[in-house]
Amino acid sequence: MTPDLKVEIAGVKFENPILTASGTCGYGEELADIYDLSVLGGIVTKSITVKPREGHPPPRTAETSSGMLNAIGLANVGVDKFIDEKLKFLEKYDTKVIVNVAGARVQEYVDICARLADCPRADMVELNFSCPNVDEGMEIARDPLLAEKAVASVKKVFGRPVIAKLSPNVTDVALIARGCEAGGADVLSLINTLVGMAVDIESFRPRLTNNTGGLSGPAIKPVALAMVNKVYKAVKIPLIGIGGITSYQDVVEFMLCGASAVQVGTALFVEPDAPVKIIKDLKKFLIKRKLNKITDLIGQLKEY
């Protein structure tokens, strides 16, 4: 018997629950040089904005204990080139495509999503409300009413499911989650990076030109798990877990805490083929635990 890794989220059917996280897989072209992207449940593309962005000057990444800091600054090709070139490339693969969208104002999210509504290969959009590297974006991340309005406005123009991606840099993530749910979000994904800093003791300067950056990698997994579990109890819509996932064990942890699927991020920088291994290992785990379906794991955490 082969265990069933399929998951269905907001009506979208995924072959397996392993997606790649926005900003950590580009638009898929580079990973396609290493393996067939069709093995992935889905691919979440780098945040796109209305206009192309160059991003912050270097250095914009720094290595830290069990992870990294980044202040890329939303470098991306802009929505026009994304639709003309990048989305076309992804059409060759039998995987779900989730387009991550960022903006400074609600209207920018709406403008981009209206364009994407005409692209059937964009199976879902993920609204990046949480980029810590662009000042304006954080407002939506921290204000439940603004988040609700942003989701509701996008829902009006994009006919397919909408994911709201939450920031951990807030006082109560459940509050924002409920705001997004009220606005009509179909799915929530969490978490984005945590604000962090690294300092060079020779120059007395921060190690990033942006001074602070977003912390990601195994270092943030415990924070992400706690937040996924908290939000799981606070809302009824499905969740996608993100944060420091590098192995099948991590995926099982996130699913037990309430995630219906996960995104692998920074791990791709160190092990670009991590998703391939995780999918294989998950099958073995299910067989060992005599589970027929991976969905049997969702929310099965037994709390003390």
Next chain:
Amino acid sequence: MSKITVEQATIERKKELGNSYFAFEISPFSKVKAIKPGQFVHIKIPHTDIYFRRAFSVYDVHPQKKAVEIIFKVFGRGTALLSRLHPGDHLDILGPLGNSFAFPTKKETALLVAGGIGMPPIYFLAKELAPIMTNKSKAVFFYGGNSRTDLVELARIKRLGIRVVTATEDGSLGFRGLITKALAKEIDGLSGDCRIYACGPEGMLKAVDRLALEKSIPGQLSLEAPMPCGIGICLGCILPLTAGGYTRVCREGPVYNVGEVRL
């Protein structure tokens, strides 16, 4: 078919070259035949909390043995830990990565400039050029360092049969001074077309870039930037282009035409 692989390989040979320089022969690597001069591999330092891989230019290849050779100098924590590994230890390698050097035309004399630990990719290029050069004087290998102990593997370079010019800042071997001075002198005495290839410390690359632009000599530089992913997905390894915007050194580079990148 994948162009790039992630593979487990074994350190087959380790050589201490002195002055914190080490050479590893690593095999098997299935893509060894596809590796071109200028390309690099990304190596995971095993059993440590060091998170990113570290980039090393390919120094030489042995297709029959499916082996790749690298040379590295202990620079920080990652390379220090790497230097403590032994033959038989496993390494996880990702590659081949990056672009490669464009070969010179038949008319051009290849001026190959290596500074310190920038030597490996220049050697690999020289090795590939040597058999196709009908006249060995059509290539000159410039090798510079602070001191003679920086000029590792000199005997092996000389075995290629092309002329080797050395320079050290302390005068312990070859010319006293910077290798770029020896290069400038050579260019002044040269008749006919030439093309420069260089890899080494930042200051040297800046000087070569300036010299080549001033004299309108075509050439290529192999550049460096800290590389979290090595394959183009993190956007961390960027350098500014002269024409504006940024370039990903791991993907569009590490080899660039002179004048292309703002150094």
